[in-house]
Amino acid sequence: MEFVRIFDDQDSLLTVKYDGQDEDEFTKIFDQWTDIEYLDNFFTTNEVDLNRPFWEEVTVEQAIIETRREALKFREHLKRISLRPENERISLFKRLFKPLSPAEVDLPFWNKKKIYGLRKKTWLRLYAIKIGDDMFIVTGGTIKLTDNMEERTHTKDELRKLESCRDYLKTLGTSDEESIIELIEL
Amino acid sequence: MTPELSKNIKGLISKKPSNWLKDAEFYELNKDWLDKSALIAVKILSALRIQSLSQKDLAERIDVSPQYINKVLKGKENLSLSTICKIEKSLSISLIAVPSFQISQVIEGSFEYFPYIISRNNSQLFASEKSEYDSNSNFSNLEECIVA
Numbered sequence: 001m002e003f004v005r006i007f008d009d010q011d012s013l014l015t016v017k018y019d020g021q022d023e024d025e026f027t028k029i030f031d032q033w034t035d036i037e038y039l040d041n042f043f044t045t046n047e048v049d050l051n052r053p054f055w056e057e058v059t060v061e062q063a064i065i066e067t068r069r070e071a072l073k074f075r076e077h078l079k080r081i082s083l084r085p086e087n088e089r090i091s092l093f094k095r096l097f098k099p100l101s102p103a104e105v106d107l108p109f110w111n112k113k114k115i116y117g118l119r120k121k122t123w124l125r126l127y128a129i130k131i132g133d134d135m136f137i138v139t140g141g142t143i144k145l146t147d148n149m150e151e152r153t154h155t156k157d158e159l160r161k162l163e164s165c166r167d168y169l170k171t172l173g174t175s176d177e178e179s180i181i182e183l184i185e186l
Numbered sequence: 187m188t189p190e191l192s193k194n195i196k197g198l199i200s201k202k203p204s205n206w207l208k209d210a211e212f213y214e215l216n217k218d219w220l221d222k223s224a225l226i227a228v229k230i231l232s233a234l235r236i237q238s239l240s241q242k243d244l245a246e247r248i249d250v251s252p253q254y255i256n257k258v259l260k261g262k263e264n265l266s267l268s269t270i271c272k273i274e275k276s277l278s279i280s281l282i283a284v285p286s287f288q289i290s291q292v293i294e295g296s297f298e299y300f301p302y303i304i305s306r307n308n309s310q311l312f313a314s315e316k317s318e319y320d321s322n323s324n325f326s327n328l329e330e331c332i333v334a
Contacts, residue, residue: 172194
């Protein structure tokens with residue numbers, strides 16, 4: 001596993017490139033979200049979830065077109081943020097990242113985070129680990145059609161990626177907050 | 187973050203930048219045809235599903251490699267008119283349409299049209315296509331070609 005800068009020289013936003021993969025996760029996910037054949041395969045495989053009342057009877061074709069359109073706007077939105085002055089950029093990014101689950105809200109370090117897509121009812125998700133105050137590492141992303149990530153293989157895979165990235169990061173050192181807690185315990 | 191963790195993470199940062207920005211810039215420069223290519227791919231995939239055909243079947247029908255069809259179906263291929271026409275024919279679907287060519291002429295004076303009885307005092311546009319003035323055509327079609 002190696003890390004790749006998403007755009008920031010200050011290294012506040014990184015992504016992961018897994019061994020054996022051609023592209024980093026951030027590039028790969030936007031490529032998938034704009035790949036019609038990938039989306040067609042995804043939505044036909046998950047048509048049962050797409051037919052849930054929450055998604056308002058959207059057809060496979062509509063789902064493909066909407067996903068691509070939203071992904072392109074989402075990428076453009078992130079690109080625009082990246083062009084802002086440094087302080088503003090970091091603060092805008094921090095606002096985008098939400099806790100992955102209520103259990104993560106109170107964790108002092110190594111928080112699992114998610115970013116929602118742009119639509120009010122969006123199924124696009126990016127996932128990241130927050131380290132310290134200003135660093136986020138994007139581990140992947142997916143189309144989430146169900147309530148819980150444990151319900152489907154593709155969302156469970158994203159949970160596994162978050163876990164393995166967090167475990168790997170822990171081998172590289174401790175966060176500030178951990179150090180403080182260790183000192184208090186001593 | 188402790189200096190040790192920061193140093194270790196920075197040591198693992200690839201020298202090669204992420205390609206996402208390059209992809210975003212490519213889209214911005216080519217969005218006109220990329221958007222059309224994506225919609226064409228959606229339509230082909232939908233037709234394949236309805237007709238229970240595989241990508242390989244389509245490749246054989248239009249005599250190209252399955253790899254090429256796979257590229258087309260990603261919706262990121264700059265397709266030639268020749269390929270589009272071959273796909274349209276082999277799947278009996280329409281992928282692109284060109285608006286029909288129209289010539290219009292302004293005729294001064296009043297005009298009466300039977301059986302719909304439309305009259306204008308000042309000017310009236312005529313469309314060259316017979317169908318637009320055909321007695322079987324409906325009123326809304328006729329209105330579309332009349333611009334006051």
